[in-house]
Amino acid sequence: MSETESTNSHATENLPWWQWIPLTLQIIIALVLAVILGISLGAGNPNPSNAIFITNLAIPAELILKALRALATPLILVAVLHTFMTTNIPSKAGRQLAVILLTNTSVAIIVGLLVANVLRPGTWGSLVVPVPIEITVQSFDPWRLFKDAVPQAILQPLVDNNVIQLIVIAISFGLVLRGLKSEQIDQGKKEYQSTENVIATLFDAIIRILNWVIALVPLAVFGIVAQIIAERGFVPFQSLAAFIVAVLLALFLQACYYLLRIKIGSWVNPRQFLVGGADAFLTAFSTSSSTVTMPITFEILQTKIGLRESSASLGALVGSNFNHDGTALYEAMSALYISQVIGQNLSLGQQLVVVLTSIFASVGAAGIPNAGLVTMTLVFTSVGLPTDYIALLVTVDWFLDRCRTAINVMGDMTVSALLDGKKPRSVDEA
Numbered sequence: 001m002s003e004t005e006s007t008n009s010h011a012t013e014n015l016p017w018w019q020w021i022p023l024t025l026q027i028i029i030a031l032v033l034a035v036i037l038g039i040s041l042g043a044g045n046p047n048p049s050n051a052i053f054i055t056n057l058a059i060p061a062e063l064i065l066k067a068l069r070a071l072a073t074p075l076i077l078v079a080v081l082h083t084f085m086t087t088n089i090p091s092k093a094g095r096q097l098a099v100i101l102l103t104n105t106s107v108a109i110i111v112g113l114l115v116a117n118v119l120r121p122g123t124w125g126s127l128v129v130p131v132p133i134e135i136t137v138q139s140f141d142p143w144r145l146f147k148d149a150v151p152q153a154i155l156q157p158l159v160d161n162n163v164i165q166l167i168v169i170a171i172s173f174g175l176v177l178r179g180l181k182s183e184q185i186d187q188g189k190k191e192y193q194s195t196e197n198v199i200a201t202l203f204d205a206i207i208r209i210l211n212w213v214i215a216l217v218p219l220a221v222f223g224i225v226a227q228i229i230a231e232r233g234f235v236p237f238q239s240l241a242a243f244i245v246a247v248l249l250a251l252f253l254q255a256c257y258y259l260l261r262i263k264i265g266s267w268v269n270p271r272q273f274l275v276g277g278a279d280a281f282l283t284a285f286s287t288s289s290s291t292v293t294m295p296i297t298f299e300i301l302q303t304k305i306g307l308r309e310s311s312a313s314l315g316a317l318v319g320s321n322f323n324h325d326g327t328a329l330y331e332a333m334s335a336l337y338i339s340q341v342i343g344q345n346l347s348l349g350q351q352l353v354v355v356l357t358s359i360f361a362s363v364g365a366a367g368i369p370n371a372g373l374v375t376m377t378l379v380f381t382s383v384g385l386p387t388d389y390i391a392l393l394v395t396v397d398w399f400l401d402r403c404r405t406a407i408n409v410m411g412d413m414t415v416s417a418l419l420d421g422k423k424p425r426s427v428d429e430a
């Protein structure tokens, strides 16, 4: 047994017993227990003597949301720096990649917003206000967005949770560090390695802390669902069910868009793409992680679909770090959904802000489970929506995360197919 294997098995042996149960199963158990507790506390007709207990059931969800908000900005910063320092992007193909990524992500967000505007899932049934809050949805001012793109101080975006400023800082430092690295490599120097190691270690550290928070999600789901059922019965869940249907429909439309783009812009047959890609889609669905799926995506793009190695690596290994169309679609829909729930419909201008921030938030989202939930806090903040409502979305995120991860991976594969162009790989290239 290798050293890492023995360390890993040691770490697994030391896990508390409940960690042996897969997270999804823990959440399902939490949901069942919450329904039982909610019913026994009155299911919409609570006994006033239990009022304080019922209110306090929301505490775990509130704490988890605070932790997610706090982790969002460092996660994005370090993830973008890490990608810039460790990946190799040829300049011409890089520009083509950037255009494809931007178009696909914009289409995803527009599809999401269209579906949410047409179906209006937030108006199906009534949801509760999780905690008493002042709602001030910010108005849209494009000049303010532009003026605010540069922060007052380098660390300001980390404190204000401003995703646009954060991406400006992350990309500036990313570009500079990348340039310094290649200069040093040309001169035979190795100083860049220590910075690269620090960034890689910080990235791992943030992900580990995030995993601690995610491990507590079943507790949050238990508390918040029990509280809602106790106070309001089952009516609020109609609205969440409508939201699930709307997101699934939007993801399906996005998948159709990919197939159409492949048919028009690449030599790959969409049917062959779907059949050949099945392993990657299923792995993405079962792991909720596009990063974990990455090696499989890379492999099948070449072996089962027949793309050139350069296109497969640019789309599936490089592009995938920035490309999370399913996540962008989901974040934009969530913002619109919650605005409908609280009756503060977002104007067209505010929806444009949502489009912009969702693009940035999805660029910075890591390809790990629930990352979309973390960066979503920044999209909400950008239009002044109360992030407390994300607690409600936590209850359905375990399922929707799987679905949007499959679309994220399909998006990476589409990018590779488009980069491969209209001419199939010749026998000499194979």
Ligand code: ASP
Residues within 6 Å of the ligand: 288, 289, 290, 291, 324, 326, 327, 365, 366, 367, 368, 369, 370, 371, 372, 373, 401, 404, 405, 408
């Ligand atoms: N789980 C997604 C992924 O790995 C990210 C997200 O949470 O949206 O791509």
